[in-house]
Amino acid sequence: MTGATRVPAAAGAQAPFEALRGRLQQAAAAFADGPGALEGILRGIVDDVDRAVREPLEIFPVCHHSPASAIAMARRLREKQPKVVYLELCEDMAPLLPELRNCRLPVAVQAFASEVDGFPAEWAPLSVVAPITEASAEYQAIAYALETPGVELVLVDRSSDHVFQWQPGGRPAGPADADPDQPPAEEEAALHGDAVGIEVGDLRPRFAELEEYLLRHGRVRHWSEWWHQYVELPLGDSDHDTYRQVMLLIGSLFRRLAPGDADRVGVDEDRERYMWTRMREHLAATGTDPADCLYVCGAFHAASRVAEFGVHGSDTFTIGPRSASTWQYGLIPSSHAAIEAQFGLAPGSVSIAATQWAKNVKRSRVRPFRLAGQAGTKAPAKTAKSAKAAAAPAPAPAAPGAAPPDRLSGFLQRPPVLDALDEAELLGWSVDIVRAARRAGYLASTADAIAVFETSILLAGMRDRARPTPYDFQDAAITCIEKDAVPGRRDVRRLVEIMMGGDRIGQVGYDALPPLARDVHDRLAPLGLKLQQRGVQRALLDLASQPELKPCSDVLWMLRYLMPPGTARPIMGERRLGEQPIQESWDVALGTHQRALIELGYEGVSIEQVLEQRLRRAAYGPQATTATVLQAVEDATLYLRSRRLADELGTRALEVLATERTVDGAPEVLRRVRRLLAYYRTSEPVLPAWIESFVKTGYAHYCTLLPTAFTDEDATVRQVAAMLGFLFSMEGLALSLGCDRTQLELAVAQSHPDEPARVALLWSAQLHLGRLSRAELRARCGQLLGNPLVVPAYPRYLSGFLHALEPVPQLADFVVELVSNAFAVLPDPVLLPWLPTLIGTLRAGGAELAPLLIREAGRIFPGRLAALDTWVPPWLAEPAPALAAAPGAAGQQGAALLAAHPATCDALARLLGCDGGWAQAGPAAGGAVLAARHPATATALAALLDG
Template sequence: MSTGVFDPLREQLLDAARAFGTDGNGAGDGVAKLLAGLVDDVDRALREELEIFPVCHHSPASALAMARRLREKRPKVVYLELCEDFAPLLAELKNCRLPVALQSFANEVDGFPKRWAPLSVIAPITEASAEYQAIAYAQETDGVELVLVDRSTDHVYQWDPPEPGAPSDAASDGPSDPKNPGDEDALHGDAVGVEIGDLRPGFAELEEHLLHHGKVRHWSEWWDQYVEQPLVGADYATYRQVMTLIGGLFRRLDPNPRNVRQNELRERHMWTRMREHLAATGADPGDCLYVCGASHAVSRVDEFGLRPDEPAEPFEIPPRTATKWRYGLIPSSHSAIEAQFGLAPGSVSIAAATFAKAVRRGGVKPFRLKDRRGAAAAAKKKAAPAPAVDPAAEAADRLSGFLSSPPALDPLDESELLGWCVDIVGLARRNGYLASTADAIAVFETSILLAGMRGRTRPTPYDFQDAAVTCIEKDRVPGRRDVARLCEILLGGDRIGQVGYESLPPLARDVLDRLEPLGLDLQKRTVQRALLNLDADPDLRACSDLLWVLRRLLPDDAVRPIMGARELGERSIQESWDLAIGRNQRSLVELGYEGVTAEQVLERRLRRAVYDPKATAAIALRAVEDAVVHLGARRFADELGARAVELLAAERTVDDAPEVLRRIRRLLAHYRATEPELPRWCGEFVTAGYTHYCTLLPTAFVDDDTGVRQVAAMLGFLLGMESLALSLGCERAQLELAVRQSHPETPAKIALLWAAKSQLGLMPVADVRARCDELLASPLSVPSFPHYLSGFVQALDPAPTLAPLVVEVLSKAFGRLPDRVLLPWLPKLIRALKDHAREMVPVLVNEAARTFPGSLPALDAWTPPWSGSADPAAAGAAAPSAAPGPVSDLLAGHPAACDAVASLLGHPVEWRAAPAAAGGGEASALVARYPAASAAVAALLVR
């Protein structure tokens, strides 16, 4: 019930509502109820025995009012609206450079859907905020207890689950800057932000109305002009009543039931915690201060207040889930806070500048945390006696005067505005703009003009920014930053926080300690170059090993190798690195939530990757490589390899066949070069893959969704690993049966099948050559011939002996096809080779270099081996079986070679003086029996 203090104000508002509703449409009743409710909200909050301090997040007016009130009241207990499980982190703030954010992180969830992982909640802290003033007061003053009463981070996800498809960040309040994309907006990542006092209209109509009549561009400018500036120098009673009124207005007009439900759950939790603390400690409510968002100060839940009657149904706080949360501090920045909470770009920087300016003016001394290294940190200050405060003065009606009187117009501060204009011109010139003294004068006059048009005598930073953009940014942006961004830098800049070494998790400190031999200050946000001569200084090898592990764990720009590589069987002698670990401190801190050392985190991530439900054999083989290269753990690599065997046997597609083939080849080559024998899992992988790909080969040949590269990789595995698979117990008949059962229809796969049959001896090379000649001779098959060629080029991996045939077929195509056919056909060939056989084209080029002569004179006299008498088949058919010739002379001239061949074939070596025509000797008989082979050898030697 009302005490009568605000009765005159209530009557004035009701009279206004009645006048508003004289048109008979009934609107006056709703307005009257709303206005009367607002006055009741303020009256109720001020009458509460436990003093409620309403605040807005990152508000300089709230911070200044908090500092004044803390010095006046000297409370012994401060209840703060902040997640209760963040309490242990507050002691570490004195080691940090603000702004920073309190973070809770859960990589593995238990009790939440798996698709939500990882979970992250952050609460940014800036110096120009009421919560920082309360924290600093409690930690720097003896006998003061700080109690966090908001729900835990686990309850954040219990009570406010993420909506499907909803963006992680709030919608931006102002236009973004596409010309200046920075990584500072990503300092918070996709964490859920927790703030104290989100004072913004809950529906667009009211916000649009306020912006239109306030003659401002966005909400941040309206709030600064009509709330922050009038309240920066206001007394505590006025500040408290006005902030409570605004909180009640936005609370009552919020149409979103989700917001209403979340606010009520948080308020019931906070009042329950405060009641429990008061009952447990016996503290006097008069010595306590409750700091919460302005919308929570006018709560209407049953638990509100410390009245003796308890709610009908006490609020039961649900238990937390089994999710294991880890806590730490991460660096933040003004731009990250703006992006997280939907504020206009530069608004937090302007708020910080407003706070600093008010502090310089005097009248209030803010609280600050002392660094532990400072002498003042040895002991807390003893609380000074609280000055006498007149309760009647605090309870008096200040709203009537504040609402009825026009806002005080600050006089023009010409020196401040001139300084801004001169500085922005100099900054613009350094960034490529052709600005001059005339532009500084134009910005000065335009700022005054814009302020006058908007109803204020003193230009605000937003007026100055608009004037600078109008006068300096003519037609283009010559550099990376536009004028609006330059104004933000001039007025305060994007201050970026840093977590001190003492407040880092053990893993982050371990990383910095182990990289100390590099002689670099890795806490800096600049990119630093590290040069490592590993032969001259072997002690740096440990740093190199750690850097390669961090390269695998941190973002790409954090640890970037410039020179050097780390692969299977490869170690660099010298390395060069670009290190930006200080700029990526948040990622380094979050690594500390997963383990104690970087190697442990890498091991856990590799194990989690291979046991993921979506893991494939290719992923497991990559994990094996990382385990061998970065960890050197043979037992762990064998465990991952055994998992790779299981995954390969369970796969039903061959989409990853190229990557599987590439990685298993590298691993086999590494183990053969470094180990006395292959690991057991390698043999199991080869045998499982042989059986697996033989089973799927006929289906892959006819499946339209399976590409040529995948089928070629399968054949590469089967034919390349055939000797090892057969030695481990596989049967070649399985592969031959799979090839015979394959009946492809597309040209590229048909060519692959011919190559596979040729490699297995099921189709002579002469038959493949004849079929290619038939394709070239038929006008119907010429348009599709590039696809056949792409299949042949792709087949060079499983059947490398076909390289001469592919060169021959390609040469015949260019030699026989007329220009009218060749010119339209050539782009198809290039596109087919580019899409399907990029890796094999160098092999084809090398074979062509061996086939064709290397000089123009030699080219004129050169005869292709596949044309005329040089053709092996033609030469074999034309040569008489027993006629003397160059072959017999060659055999007689090199008897040692013939003796070796005869011994290998199991024939006795008998040389006779009789001519070959008489059929003397086993060698002559062998030549006579196989004339084609002799002719082929002769053609090779002649070439």
């Protein structure tokens, strides 16, 4: 690291911190048995404070969301009234700050890049947020600069692009990279999404052992409680010099005791060089006197030791160019929970800080700065004391090189002030938490309120505090009220947080929204909903009687497609190709998902434009498949009603199909092509050229892949059945377009599967093509059922036949016959172990085809139980295959029998229309002729007479 350059004291004057240096040297010698590393650290801390307070450009160290920092900032701004405020915030976010007037805090300033150039593609989208609350020093500085004429606000921190350029080893971890074992964050805690958080005043020990030591000896649970107890409360009423020196001391301590992570140290120092370089550039360009400026930064950076520090620092740092990524900027809603989750703060700490801020404002009589028209805030009344303080002239600036007196010595030597117990406040807390607990389902009573009151005092006393803090009260409430289980949605810890101020959620006003979001609000205005309001609202659309609401329906369907689940959820009504809705009912939560709507505005100026971009991106992406492109075609037709875009994407689907070498998406391709064909046949006079080419190409494509797919282990039976379904259902159209049926017949003939389900599928295909009769198929299945070695595999054959209903739906009655025969023939010892396998196979392999099977079974089987005893299955009522054979010996026996009984033969001949046969040829010849004409009847009659 670059060493510090000490500014010498004025001639004849003693340095203000010499006495403190001497005492720290003595302490180091006493505790460390002689001067050494400890002395160097302690003296270095004092040197850092001395250097910062002597800087001609006043440095104001802050901690993010610290009420003490906010009060000190408001007080100092009214005293000093600087003409230029330098703020540690990404410099490219400056144009957005005036829009804070149209928002309700807390909100976050966001930089967003959906398409990156110069960064790895897997980083996209890039997002940086800087949350702002009312109880923060940066908001006081922003409000002062924007509301005071003649004051310039200059953001001096690195740009959003540099935030990612300077990340060591890759993209920084965000909320999306959290521990997967942790429970998912609540909706309010996820308002920032996966954005990288930027905060002014990141002040926390980076040395784990130091933080553990402070927590253990401070008798606190987490860092937020330590800061509240040992920094916030003591500095809440301190003067300006004491506040600055103490914050500089803490920043220097944490900086010098930080672990030697070269990458992180390098980024911190580069940020400091960047900021001081920007400030010197501005001073040189404007000629502003440094005494009229104020530099607001985190205490960690205020104690910097880089060579570029100060207005007289070196100018050796070169700021690199930004990448070619296109950045969009906007304001998104934030919340206390989102800030706590993103920056690792204890739950409820930001809410407690907001409560402490309100107390500090009331106690100190400091009039904070607020933006005019700020939603959700009310400017405090201007008392006589505050008006007098505001009208007082600013003190004369200190001479360059001069420093304020030493306030650290007195602060470090002063014993902690023990605030007296405020019984009224604690009693109010105790009563309120019991009331809230009862509403949440706890069996709390007055005795619990008394117990919470006494336990709070007890815990505070054990922790050397006379006055219980909100954290002591929270622990006491959990101990006394929360028993074995939480009866409702919220535990006692959450109830205390709500009681102390709750998770305040910000809102971006209409005027600060991007054009797309304002357009959505305008187009949904006829619904009469409060779209800015959080929560779910019900919208009823009677499109038959109010056709003017159809554009609202279109917007809601597009929002459902583009926005996160729950933004627009249809309760009644659906959108399908070729159908016109009559009534719709929606649950709309646009205010709850305002961040997603704002980020949608970064992609375009209208939702139609964004939807078209998304569809093109899905169709032309490197992972695009034929099924995904066809889905894009359907969505373009369904939501945009764009024939131009649908034709373009359909041509793209044809290109993707020609390059595919697998059949993974065949079921989805078949389903979507069938749906698109049905739509175009009913709504268009002729089919689009692309879909005709798609059917023609698909027919040849799947014929080519069919023999391989039958034997490929990676291809499932459902995928092969989908291929056959495409070939059989599109055959008529394909042949009319010039395809050759011989190609399909050859593909089936070249298929030789071994797996039972695929064998059954092949038999079904052969039946459809006429290469196999149903009688022959029945005989093959009968042989399977009669072979004990094949019976265990019979369910897999059934699975194949069930999938065959996709390409050959007329086989439904035959599948019912196969299942019925199995239940009729197999004995219980074989059937019962086999039955679970059959049910599992049917459920896993063809759940969507089961309704077709059930309908066919309902048609075949009798509807009443009484009719079952006399019912004969249709397949048993059919004649046996042997009866249809040509007459042989049985036929000759029938002819002889007819000749032996001429009277019977004549009667039968008259019934069959064969009069006069005996006269010409004689009885024997006539019987032979008759038997030849009706062999089945002759054989049956012979069998009957022989019996």
